[in-house]
Amino acid sequence: MGPLTPEQRRRRWMALAIVALAYILSFFQRFAPAGIAQDLAAAFQTSAASLGVLAATYFYIYTLMQIPTGILADTLGPRRILALGGIIGGLGSLLFGFAPTLDLALVGRTLVGLGVSVTFIAMLKLVAVWFEENRFATIVGICMLVGNLGSVLAGAPLSAMAQATGWRGVFIGVGVISLALGVLCWLIVRDAPTATGEAVRPRFDRTVVLSSLLAVIRNRATWPAALVNTGMSGSFFTFAGLWATPYLMQVHGMERSTAANHLSLWFGGFAVGCLFIGGLSDRLGRRKPVMIAVSHLYVAIWLLLLSCVTMPLSLSYLLFALLGLSTAGFSLTWACAKEVNPPLLSGMSTSVANMGGFLCAAIMQPVVGWLMDLGWHGEMVGGARVYDVGTWQNGVLAVTLCAALGAAASWRIRETRCRNIWQAA
Known part of the structure; x- marks a missing residue:
């Protein structure tokens, strides 16, 4: 990439700021069910399994959209898909806020997942096109830090707002903001630092697109990064996205506000960790050793959560902050995938790594x-089911095994020394 003019430098930061705001909403929507899990269970009179389906609807559609989003980012460009995503996500949030039944709430969450699914990959594409290659992990870390404000807001602040004003009003307000950001993306974001703002990209030709996607998928160096992402971020999204607050309340007897504070610490530690770990990796010029270290620390903390051991509150807070820092290790997987594939296909390579x-x-x-439902003994409090420690351990064990998968795959990461090492055959 050649040197940018002062106007181009100003535009890239303006565009990145708007996309980062959209990313804040994406993170908020991803983790919001955890902060209001008890409210949702009571509002829709649902079991743990049905509540899991409601929360997972976002992830189903998000997963299905990852590869299409990567293709669209490389062909249509980020600007168009960000604008459309903001509108769809905003409408979904409005529907979720107004939903009188679980079925309509599921439709709303599906639209939310569809709308926000494009945000992250489009943001990675913008960073790859507008910023220098050796700053990629650092800039992405900054974006993750900002975006994680949404996850922090989905912890204690959402819990407090839901108790004060009701959870529905929160999602209606978020829907309005999402619509506004969709319009701003169309007005401000440009696909590339060129005179026209149009990026050089693959033709929107089915044969070209499929061959490019197959090239990324067939590249064996892509898959270790994808598996690390699957294990680490999958366990993170599963537990922090729904089960963390009920776990802390029912296993450790915490008040809802205290449990929500732990969740916010997890998210806050993750935000800081993304910035710190990305920057550390760029400065060291290494990916693999950093990935191995943080993924194994992550598993060790999950083993403590699985034990359900009682600890002082101060130590519990410290553990969740450390959990957040170690969770951030999976943010390197996008750089690892991007750096072993053709630079022109950065959208597809990061989306493949991200979907797991x-x-x-x-x-x-x-x-x-x-x-959890298998071990439920019929106890209810405030319209929501209550589970004993042994039942919780069954659920946490499944999540811990996912984390272990990520740690195991980290040993297979190909070291890139923070540069693109792809070679044409």
């Missing part, structure tokens, strides 16, 4: 709920 975690969460959230 969402697929894992889509499957695991209902599975964890099903495991």
Whole structure:
């Protein structure tokens, strides 16, 4: 990439700021069910398995959209798909907020997942096109830090707002903001630093697109990064996206506000970790050792959660902050996938690496709920089911095994020394 003019530099930061705001909403929508799980269970009189399906609907559609989004980012460009995504996601959030039944809530969550599914891959494409290659992980880390404000808001702040004003009003407001950001993406974002704003990209030709996608999928170096992402982000999305708050309340006897504070610490640690780990990897000029270290620390913390051991509150807070920092390790998987594939296909390569975690969460959230329902003894509090420690351990074990998969795959990551090492055959 050649040097940018001052106007182009200004435009890239403006565009990135708008997309980062959309990414905040994406993270908020992803983790919001955890902060209001008890409210949703009571509002729709649902079991753990049905609640898992409601939360997982977002992840199902998000997973299905990852490869199409990568293709669209490389062909149509980020601007168009970001604008359309903001509108669809906004309408879905409005429907979810107004939904009188579980069925309509499911439709709303599906539209939300469809709308926000394009945000991250489009953001990665913008960073890949507008910024220098050796700054990719650092810039993505900054975006993750900002985006994670949404997950932090989905913890204690959402819980407090839901108790004060009701959860429906929150999602209606988020829907309006999403619609506004969709319009801003169309007005401000440009696909590339060229005179026309149009990027050089593959022709929108089915044969070209499929051959490009197959090239990424057939590249064996793509898959270790995808598996690390599957294990680490899949376990993160599964538990933090729905089960963390009920787990802390029912296993450790915490008040709802205290449990929500733990969730916010997890998200906050993740936000800081994305910035720190991406920057550390870029400065060291290494990907693999950093990935191995954080993924194994992540599994160790999950083993503590699985034990359900009682600990002082201060130590519990520290553990969740550390959990957040280690969770951020999977943010390197996008750089790892991008750097072993053709630069022109950065959208497809990052989307392939990214889809595993969402697929894992889509499957695991209902599975964890099903495991919980198997051990339920009929106890109800405030219209929501209550589970004993042994039942919770069954659910947490399934999530811990996902985390272990990610750690095992980290040993197969190909070291790129933070540069693109793809070679044409």
